[in-house]
Amino acid sequence: MSKTIAATALSAVLAWGIAGTAAHAETTINALFMSQAAYSEQNVRDMTADFMKANPDIKVNLEFVPYEGLRDKTLLSQGAGTGYDVVLFDVIWPAEYAENKVLVDVTDRITPDMKSAIMPGAWTTVDYKDHAYGMPWILDTKYLFYNTEMLKKAGIAAPPKTWDELLSQAKTIKDKGIVEFPIVWSWAQAEAVICDYTMLLASYGGEFLSGDGKPAFQSGGGVQALDYMVKSMEAGLTNPNSKEYLEEDVRRVFSSGQAAFALNWTYMYNLANDPKESKIAGNVGVVPGPGIPGKLEASAVNGSMGLGITAASKHPDEAWKYIVAMTSLDTQSKYAQLSLPIWSGWYDNPKVDKSQEPLIAAAKVGLAAMYPRPTTPKYQELSTALQQAIQSALLKSAAPDAALKDAAAASGL
Amino acid sequence: MIENRWMSSRAWFLPLPLLFIMASIIGWPFIRTIWTSFTDARLLAATGEWIGLTNYLNALGNPLVQSALLVTTKFVVYSVSIEFIAGVLAGLLLDQEFRGRTFLRALMILPWALPTVVNATMWRLIYQPDFGALNAMLTQLGMIDSYRSWLGDPQSALWAVCLADAWKNFPLVALICLAALQSVPSELKAAATIDGAGFWKKFRAVYLPFLAGPLTVAVVLRAIEAFKVFDIIWVMTRGGPANSTKSLSIVVYQEAFSFQRAGSGASIALIVALISAVFTAIYVTAMRRQAEVR
Numbered sequence: 001m002s003k004t005i006a007a008t009a010l011s012a013v014l015a016w017g018i019a020g021t022a023a024h025a026e027t028t029i030n031a032l033f034m035s036q037a038a039y040s041e042q043n044v045r046d047m048t049a050d051f052m053k054a055n056p057d058i059k060v061n062l063e064f065v066p067y068e069g070l071r072d073k074t075l076l077s078q079g080a081g082t083g084y085d086v087v088l089f090d091v092i093w094p095a096e097y098a099e100n101k102v103l104v105d106v107t108d109r110i111t112p113d114m115k116s117a118i119m120p121g122a123w124t125t126v127d128y129k130d131h132a133y134g135m136p137w138i139l140d141t142k143y144l145f146y147n148t149e150m151l152k153k154a155g156i157a158a159p160p161k162t163w164d165e166l167l168s169q170a171k172t173i174k175d176k177g178i179v180e181f182p183i184v185w186s187w188a189q190a191e192a193v194i195c196d197y198t199m200l201l202a203s204y205g206g207e208f209l210s211g212d213g214k215p216a217f218q219s220g221g222g223v224q225a226l227d228y229m230v231k232s233m234e235a236g237l238t239n240p241n242s243k244e245y246l247e248e249d250v251r252r253v254f255s256s257g258q259a260a261f262a263l264n265w266t267y268m269y270n271l272a273n274d275p276k277e278s279k280i281a282g283n284v285g286v287v288p289g290p291g292i293p294g295k296l297e298a299s300a301v302n303g304s305m306g307l308g309i310t311a312a313s314k315h316p317d318e319a320w321k322y323i324v325a326m327t328s329l330d331t332q333s334k335y336a337q338l339s340l341p342i343w344s345g346w347y348d349n350p351k352v353d354k355s356q357e358p359l360i361a362a363a364k365v366g367l368a369a370m371y372p373r374p375t376t377p378k379y380q381e382l383s384t385a386l387q388q389a390i391q392s393a394l395l396k397s398a399a400p401d402a403a404l405k406d407a408a409a410a411s412g413l
Numbered sequence: 414m415i416e417n418r419w420m421s422s423r424a425w426f427l428p429l430p431l432l433f434i435m436a437s438i439i440g441w442p443f444i445r446t447i448w449t450s451f452t453d454a455r456l457l458a459a460t461g462e463w464i465g466l467t468n469y470l471n472a473l474g475n476p477l478v479q480s481a482l483l484v485t486t487k488f489v490v491y492s493v494s495i496e497f498i499a500g501v502l503a504g505l506l507l508d509q510e511f512r513g514r515t516f517l518r519a520l521m522i523l524p525w526a527l528p529t530v531v532n533a534t535m536w537r538l539i540y541q542p543d544f545g546a547l548n549a550m551l552t553q554l555g556m557i558d559s560y561r562s563w564l565g566d567p568q569s570a571l572w573a574v575c576l577a578d579a580w581k582n583f584p585l586v587a588l589i590c591l592a593a594l595q596s597v598p599s600e601l602k603a604a605a606t607i608d609g610a611g612f613w614k615k616f617r618a619v620y621l622p623f624l625a626g627p628l629t630v631a632v633v634l635r636a637i638e639a640f641k642v643f644d645i646i647w648v649m650t651r652g653g654p655a656n657s658t659k660s661l662s663i664v665v666y667q668e669a670f671s672f673q674r675a676g677s678g679a680s681i682a683l684i685v686a687l688i689s690a691v692f693t694a695i696y697v698t699a700m701r702r703q704a705e706v707r
Contacts, residue, residue, distance in 0.1 A: 072670055079457050100457045100673075189653025241542035243654055244565030253543055380671040391655035395567060412672070 026057040027318050029085040032074060034305075035064040038138045038267060038339035047335070051325045058318045060086075078102045078312055085313035086322060088137070091302050091372065092191075092379050094128045099377040103133040103308040109320055110135075117329075121370040122342040125304040128375055134308025135327040136342045141300040141366045142195060142263050142289060143359075145272065149283040150178050150260040161298075163203060163228060163290045166261060170237040173260045181239035183232065184259040186247045187394060189387045194373060196263055197390060199299040200225035202371035203292045208382075209374045215408035217386070218401065226393050226400040233394060243394050255280060263289065265303060266340070269359045286358050288366040302370040340367070381412040450679035456669065461676050468680035477656070478664055478681060485660045488575060488646075489639045495579035497632055500586025501624070505616075507587065508594040518591070525584040533648035536577035540564050540649075564650050567657035574658055578645050582638075586631045593627040594620060626703035633696040637689050661685050 031048075035041050041064050048060050063084075065073055071093060077083030078100075089097060097103040110132055115123075122136035144166070146159045154173045160166040170182035186192035201208070206221020216222065232238040239245075239259060247264055251271060254262035255278035262268070275281040288298035307326060309319045325331060332341035336352055340363050350360050374382060389407035392398040398406070450468055454461030472478050507518050524532070539546045542562040551557045563573040597620060605615045643662035646652065652659030661681065669678025 075456060075670075075673075096673075102457070188651065189655065190651050239543070241562045241565055244542065244562055244650070249541075256544065258543055378672075380667075380673075384667060384671065387653075388656050391653055395655050397567075397655060 026059075027315050028059045028061060029313070029315050029319050029322060030061045030063065030083065031086040031088075031322070032070070032077075032084045033062060033064050033088050034067050034070050038140060039335055040338070043335055043338065047326055047331055048322075050331070051322055054325070055321065058322065060322060074102060074310075075100075078310060083312055084310055085315055085319040086307055087310055089134065089306055089308055091125045091304050091306070092383070094126055094133045094306070094308075095375045096377045096379060097308070098128045098131070098133050101311050104311050104313075104316060105131045106134060106309060106320065107132045117345060118342045119344045119367060121302065121367055122304060124302055124370065124372045126306040126308070134306040135323050136304055136306045137327050138305040138339050139342055139367055140265050140303040140305070140339070141363075141370050142199060142265055142303065143269075143286050143300075143362050143366055144289050145254060145262045145264060145268060146285045146287070147254070147257065147260050147280055147283055148285045149280070150182075151285070153178055154260075159285055159287045160261075160290050161287075162293055163200070164292075166290050167232060167235070167237055170232075170261060171235070174237060179258060179260055181236065181258075182260040183237055183242075184239040184245065184250050184253045184262045185229075185242040186245050186250045186264070187229070187242040187390070188244050188246050188249075189391050190246060191383060191387075192246050193387055193390050194383050195301045195303060197225055197229070197386070198301040198371055198373055199263070199289045200228055202301070203290070203296045203299045204228075205292075205295045209376065209413070213376065213413060215382070215411050215413055218404040218408040223401045223404055226390060226404060229390070230393055230396075230400055243391060266359065266363070269356075273355065286362045288362050288369065296369075298365050298369050300366040300369040300371060302372045304370070376413065378412045381410075385410040385412075446679045447683065449676055450683050452676045453674075454676040454679075456673035456675045464676070468677045469684070471677065472681045472684060477659075478661070478684075480656060481659050481661045481664045484571065484656075484658060485640060485642065485662075487571060488578075488642055488658075488660060489636050491572065491575040492578045492582070492639055493632060493635050495575065496583040496586050496635055497628070499579065499583040500631070501590050501628070503583065503587035504590025504594055505620070507591050521584045521587060523584075524581045527581060529581065529644045530648055532581045533577065533645045536573075536580070537564070537649050540573055565654055567654050570650055570654060570658050574646055574649050577649065578639070578642070581645075582635060586628070586635065589627050589631040590624060593624050597623045626699070629699040630696065630703065633692055633699060637692045637696065640689050640692065641685065 033041075033044050039047075044064075045062060048062055052058065052060060067090075070088065070090070074084070074087045074089065074097075087103075089103070094103070098105075118136065119139075122139055123132070125136040125139075126132050126134040144159065150173055151159065151169070154169070154176050156169050156172065160169050166183070173179060173182045185196050187196065198208075201217065201222050204221030204224040206223075206225055207216040208222070210216040229238075233240060233242070239253065241253075242250075245253070247268075250262050250264050251268050253259050254264070254268070255272045257279050269284065269286055271277045272284045273281050278284075289300050291297045291299050307323045309316050309323070313319050327342065329341060329343045329346065332339070332343065333346060333351065336346070336350065337356065340346075340360070347360070347364055350356075352360065373379070376382060385407040386404075388410075389398070389403040392406075393400045393403040449461070451463060451465060452461035453464050453467075503521065507514060507521070527535075540563040542548065542560055542565065545560075545563075547563065548557070548560040552560065561569070563569050601619055602615075605619045610618065641662055642660050643666065646658050646660055646663060650658045652663050662685065665678050665682045665685065668674050668681060672678075
């Protein structure tokens with residue numbers, strides 16, 4: 001695996017070396033991206049080429065790694081004291097990166113205009129303790145996808161707005177024999193299960209951590225969220241295989257017409273509507289994640305990513321210039337088909353295909369409701385402990401509240 | 414005499430560059446790891462404080478490490494046993510004279526040549542609970558009533574991973590077995606057949622003496638490899654469901670890299686290395702015994 005990454009990285013660097021020889025570059029900066037982010041690798045190359053055309057004195061070397069390698073590569077190159085000027089990072093890492101001085105504080109570089117024109121929810125991607133450690137770039141959250149044909153067949157007029165409605169509609173669909181397991185989720189022992197759990201926890205008014213940074217998910221909304229997951233499985237409304245599924249598995253099950261509802265990221269919308277990838281193209285509906293009456297109208301988890309300057313960078317000014325260009329409204333509007341912009345003004349007059357309109361409508365609500373996963377430098381430990389607790393409860397080897405209490409004890413917080 | 418002494422001192426001199434390189438890329442990191450394991454070093458901090466045996470005591474008392482040790486041991490026993498049985502049977506089969514034997518011998522190397530990640534992804538698809546090939550086959554054969562979640566059930570997940578691992582690695586055992594069988598003199602085989610020995614008798618009296626040594630080597634080699642297992646489990650289950658396939662190497666990775674506790678990670682890694690060293694000692698003894706037999 002690491003060999004493949006190294007080889008890909010090397011070929012990427014070499015390709016750029018050859019392509020870049022003609023430019024009369026003065027400063028070279030290295031940027032680390034992820035392959036298969038919302039934008040494609042080619043998109044990032046095109047955006048970067050545009051930037052270099054506008055700034056002939058800056059040359060940008062690009063490197064792409066899979067998501068799994070992004071954090072390790074950033075941390076280890078930092079430890080080695082060499083490496084990247086600009087890195088892409090996931091919403092769950094800023095706390096750890098800030099505490100370990102991997103990223104520099106860019107609060108002072110952000111102008112008041114930028115601050116006000118970018119959606120408040122987007123800023124939670126890069127903030128830690130009231131300081132910004134980069135610019136939000138890829139906005140993403142999970143939505144509730146549904147099979148419009150199955151709902152029609154079951155005589156359901158509108159998709160669910162609350163979690164209880166989701167279960168009752170799923171029951172109707174199951175009882176009518178339309179599909180055996182109406183809901184599919186990504187509940188494998190991985191970060192994916194935490195994202196689904198976060199939406200439920202937020203809906204039930206739960207909290208991951210209390211004000212003093214101690215675990216708080218083992219009581220109240222946190223337990224109710226896990227109860228909901230277990231009950232939906234006991235009732236046969238959730239696909240029992242969800243406990244080994246990641247997002248791509250959810251997409252395959254939903255796209256093959258074996259589920260009426262699925263929780264997944266933005267990317268599934270276009271793929272589930274692509275006849276080459278899906279049997280249900282044209283029958284895909286999307287709405288914001290359900291809520292709970294009186295508590296939360298719609299739920300969403302922040303799954304965004306940002307771009308930051310590393311502490312090891314010798315060219316922070318050039319790096320910032322590049323980040324500003326990559327996250328600008330111009331660049332983001334141009335590629336809006338693949339990833340929705342961070343700029344709130346764009347949503348008033350979105351210029352995308354008509355087919356994207358349901359997604360934009362869901363995004364307007366969803367992106368504003370994005371709930372963050374806990375911002376703590378010990379996030380990885382917390383998440384690992386929670387993943388195991390959720391799975392123990394789903395497998396019935398522990399009761400939800402007991403499992404969560406164990407996770408709280410093992411979280412290292 | 415003089416020439417000999419010169420030869421022996423030169424013999425020591427010649428591999429010096431190699432020894433130097435090995436010392437710097439294997440020896441130094443190894444010593445550093447041992448040192449780190451006695452400190453509370455973090456991944457990104459320069460150095461840690463000396464804390465003596467604390468990491469080791471914590472590791473041995475950690476229920477997660479204990480369960481990972483059990484999982485890893487089961488993984489070694491299950492997958493090496495399957496590889497051993499399948500490997501010997503395949504070796505015996507390929508030693509027979511039949512049409513297409515060469516083709517089959519070449520074909521058998523294929524799984525072994527596959528990268529582990531490719532193999533793991535492929536088996537993940539085979540085990541896929543909603544439209545995987547295994548479920549389809551077993552239901553059509555009437556062996557199960559409904560589709561099952563092989564990797565989502567703690568009872569079957571480890572077995573499923575072991576089977577995938579064994580499929581990739583049994584060709585190694587089969588090849589070693591085949592090579593050993595080729596060294597059995599054909600007159601011995603013929604004599605046994607003429608004397609009317611059945612399969613089992615022939616296997617025990619004629620083949621086994623030639624197989625015992627090489628097979629010990631193969632099994633110990635596979636056990637050393639299997640004990641370090643990381644990639645196939647990581648791709649197939651990430652240690653789930655509920656840690657039922659979390660091996661020691663995954664715990665090491667999480668400690669050292671995910672949680673940034675380099676010191677604690679190093680101590681668990683060294684415990685793994687120590688256990689592997691025991692297998693290695695068995696391997697070396699087996700090799701020596703085989704050399705003596707020859």
